[in-house]
Amino acid sequence: MSYCTNCGEELLSGIKYCPNCGTKVEEPKKEYQETVEVKTKLGNGEEDVLGTIAFVVMTLKTVVFALAVVGIIPLIWRIPMIIKYKKALDNKEPVDITFKVCTLIFVSVAAGILMIVDEK
Numbered sequence: 001m002s003y004c005t006n007c008g009e010e011l012l013s014g015i016k017y018c019p020n021c022g023t024k025v026e027e028p029k030k031e032y033q034e035t036v037e038v039k040t041k042l043g044n045g046e047e048d049v050l051g052t053i054a055f056v057v058m059t060l061k062t063v064v065f066a067l068a069v070v071g072i073i074p075l076i077w078r079i080p081m082i083i084k085y086k087k088a089l090d091n092k093e094p095v096d097i098t099f100k101v102c103t104l105i106f107v108s109v110a111a112g113i114l115m116i117v118d119e120k
């Protein structure tokens with residue numbers, strides 16, 4: 001049901017002029033516009049979902065990238081520590097507790113604990 005834009009009279013569907021004031025009724029156009037608006041809104045809703053997914057993917061990629069970049073820095077001390085420990089293992093030399101604790105803190109908690117438990 002629609003109403004006259006001029007006087008507010010309730011209008012029957014199909015009539016072209018308001019029976020009260022004679023204003024031309026432009027009902028079909030308005031209904032079409034409303035349909036278009038609804039469709040546009042639905043389209044935006046879908047875009048929002050895809051946009052949210054895109055945003056999440058972007059964020060995850062950035063976090064992974066940041067972690068990868070930050071992960072390069074510990075290589076500066078991790079590689080020498082690994083080499084030193086390998087030599088100690090090969091030569092059956094004892095590893096001091098400082099090295100073990102440093103391994104636990106800066107390289108790997110699991111490896112550090114194994115080193116401390118392994119009292120050789």
Ligand SMILES: [Zn+2]
Nearest residue numbers: 004007018021
């Ligand atoms: Zn009217």
